[in-house]
Amino acid sequence: MNSGYPVILRLEDKLVVVVGGGNVAERKVTGLLDTGAKVVVVSPEATEGIQRLCRDGRIVWEQKSFAPRDVTDAFLIFAATNNREINQLIRKSAGAHQLVTLADDPKGSNFHVPAHIQRGSLSIAISTGGASPTLASQIREQLEQQFDDSYESYLDFLASKRKWILKEVEDALLKRKLLKKIVSSEFLTSNHRDEDFMQLYESLRKETRE
Template identity: 60%
Template sequence: MNSNYPIMLRLEGKLVVVVGGGKVAERKISGLLASGARVVVVSPETTDELQRLSSAGKIEWVQRPFLQGDLKGAFMIFAATNNKVLNKLVKDSAEPHQLVTVADDPDGSNFHLPSSFHRGRLSIAVATGGASPSLARKIRKQLEQEFDETYEDYLEFLFMKRKWIITEIADAALKSKLLTAIVSDEFLHSHDREGDFQRLYEGMI
């Protein structure tokens, strides 16, 4: 039985410590930076890309072996080395309230990263509860084809129109009808969403 609880986290400004400086750490850090997290990497060595990010001031690189005090104040922790003993030490050094994922010990982690992609405001994630990361990636690729770049502008339209409807429309029934109507293939594929919305609104009132 899958006991995982899916959630979307706001990491902007939060401290995330990544122990390890290899390709696994590099992949994790790419997504973390996109979220606005404050990333600290602890590792004697790192990939060229992580060195570049450090030189550009986008991450902080602590160039030495891991110490238990490195996790102080961290909201989220990645144990991403190729050393199982070190990864376990990182996990054991974390406080109970800290989120920790261990690269080679999914069962010992208290969170996992799903296979995911973004289309502007739209985020789609796929997880298999550890059964098959390969299947998760396969499904994600299928969804990437279905939910293409068209959704980026469409989500912006939905975001702005939802704000306007909620703020400007007092009638609850009309509000519900408008919110339902704009989530349609007609608006998704429209070349004039603003015009179509205005016509829809005028027709309903």
């Protein structure tokens, strides 16, 4: 059996079409909101959540039945209706270059969305290859406890300091030491990361010169 290839897609300004207006479709739409994608929902009816997002201008809701032309320019396609025949029609309407996932047919899909957690720049995805979405959800819950909200500011700190180190530190050995040392529980839990970093920098710089 061929294994899947995990990727992180950048969807900014890409057209993503979600066909269906029920709870499953709403979950798919919600997961797309912060990606910068142009999200279009195609369905005669929609949940209150989908309607609210449309009223707020965050998505487009085309209140109509599906037609093959609805997915012509889509980068990603979510077939999320409760009608298997319609979902299969959506798959057949997609071009060979388009990515399609069917809510009721994982094997007939050419991509699926894993369970995941997001902590700022930190993204962790969990997939069982469709074997057990329940297990994937359980693992996600465990990881949510292990990687709490503190990681969001910690990743911002790491990104900022990595940029500074690469720009300001010329000594290659000192660079490596700094980049390694800041990835630690001490900096994760510190309330004074910037001050602690400068102390570390001065200490390692003296150590490297000796």
